[in-house]
Amino acid sequence: MLGIDANSFIIISAAFGLLCAFLFFSIRVGFPKTITGLAQWGWGCLLMVVGAVGFTTRDHLPVLFSSYLPNLLIPAGVIFMHYSLGLFGKLASSGRLLVALLCVASLALAWVTFVVDDYRGRVIVVSSLLTVLFAACGRRIYCYRVKRFPEWFTCAIYAATACVMATRCISVLLYDGTLTLQNDTSAIHDIYFTSFPFSLVAMSLGFLMMANRELQSRLEAQALHDPMSGAYRRDALLEMIQREIAASRRHRKPLSILMMDLDNFKAINDTLGHLVGDQVIVDFAAQATRLLRTQDVIGRFGGEEFVVMLPHTGLDAALATAERIRSRIAEADGTADLPLYTVSIGVACLDRADADTLSLLDAADKALYAAKRSGKNRVVAA
Template identity: 50%
Template sequence: MPGIDPLAFIIISAAFGTLCAFVLFVLGSGFLRDIKGLAHWGAACITMATAAFLFALRGIVPVLFSSFLPNLLVAVGVVTMHASLTEYGGFKRKTKLLFLILGAAALALAWFTFVQDNYRARVITMSSTLTVLFTACALLIFRLKEKGFAERFTGLAFLATSVVMLARCTAAFLQNSRVRPDTDTSLVHSVYMGTFAFSLVALSLGFMLMVSRAMHMKLEFLATRDQMTGVYRRDAFLALLDQTIAQSRLKRRPMSVLIIDLDNFKEVNDRHGHLTGDQVIIDFSSKVQQLLRRGDAIGRYGGEEFLVLLPDTTQDDAYSVADRIRAMAAEVWSKEVPAYTVSIGVAPLVADYPDSATLIDAADKALYAAKKAGKNHVMLACSQSYGITPS
């Protein structure tokens, strides 16, 4: 391709890949240990950067180092990227097929390099192998549960690279068998070499954007969630409650709030110790989170007291949810957690409760009535002077 030197792109991409590897190794060994796959991607960058440097030495070093090894390292790099994405997404590892493909490609590449020198066959072998490997990576990204711009960009970059590899493989079938690496000046070859350089840059940028997004979500989670239970912290829950109240009033949709208190929790701590008391709180919050819908929310209001937000829920439906929570709490799921019960107050969003403070106050008065009724009860607040409707 006139005016474009693919070799320059390869050298630049190799340098960039080395820089990306350094950044990812530093992040992976620091505060991002909860985000998996960084070390594998860094290793993939190093592997492909090494391949790029070796490609740049073509004509200076033996064919083992300028052709066979760098071609193989590119495939190994993509397999390592696949391992990184598998770890990042928490998928089950299924590497046997990829390693079989990699092994078959290595054998074919060795044959057409050292036994029967055939440039065209080498191109077909590597481009077809990379088509499969890049496609496998793209499919893995599209399987991620949470997909934003970063994931879509990276997935499409993998897919676009795969398409170029497939085009190179197709062109090689139609190519003159006497063409050599130093005489191959076709457009497809230039695009192929340029794509190798561009894909390493684009894919690494995409993965770093994915890591940045995951880091943002992690920090946001830590800022809004209770460390012990994983439910909303009090301030974060109250902010969410105010927002939901405003939306419910604007759209004229029902909404309800539950306030839940673990019965006789002080006795649990005195009899079994505070560590067991913590396990009771964790056990209860886990049970509630399994029962709630996607749009519902639970927050720790203080100590052994919890708030539950139920958007688009009438008071009758909220009572049913509360009673299921009460029944589930009484179930013993683990021998390490003693039996316990809860009392629940329910308050629907009505005109008499104009804001979160009055709504919570109404639910709290209903909770007090549930305690007074003998505990392990659910009580529903009515809208007149915070009167209590027994259930």
């Protein structure tokens, strides 16, 4: 094999796999528990390491431990990777089919190992099984709802590895003659043998990038969103409004702001407690968000006060949206955990060339207090 001692190469490959396993077992401790699949990936790498080391014992241990079990441990490791990818992507489990396939392959492998001792048959069984498993892992990533560079990179590595496995299987099927371990010196065998450890490292690198990107996204979301209500934080909202004002002027599109304040919220806190008050905040944010469009943005401005930014929305449409929110809250049925409450809303529209974020919010705020003075539970336009 390219002048390289096979056992030495296998040991080096196993060392790479062991490092990958150690890496994922280690980072699992520092990652949030909601980012799942890291430990399972580590176990997959570890199974492959044990399988690889088993191949080096061919001259010292029975064929059960030096060929049969190693040939099954490698695919079992890939199945763990498939399971890991499913956990990470929050996808429904489909591992039973792959486990069933491994069981069928184990029977076929037992036949060509213990009954007829057919090296060619073993290569066909294992390479065809690995083709299916690597392709299944690639498809698993392809089914992710959001795919960025790390996902596409890892998916491509799985696809390329599946192609190598398939080529190996086809080349052995088409081989004219008796194939043994000693005369199996084709170029595709060398590629098959040497590419596997590099594929394992590349897959692990790709999955690590996926996990790191997910962690980064969650940290960014925590920095931008209010932890209680899920709405944007005040500073993030102000920055978004400022950008949208500039875009609205550039494209000559309308922009409206809703300033919303929960009525008599202090009384709810004083009489029912802060926990109930928190439930009211959470409920209002959820109810209001359901009535907004995808491009609309809701933020918690402070305490019981919320602001909604409505891009490409004129005053009439903004008033209609505000009224939908007000009526939904007013018509809700109270429960033991969630009392009846109402909301007052002030509406302002960007209609002057010199208007900025502060003046727009000030106009909406004045309209809000006009609604409060008029008896609360109503919508008033600036």
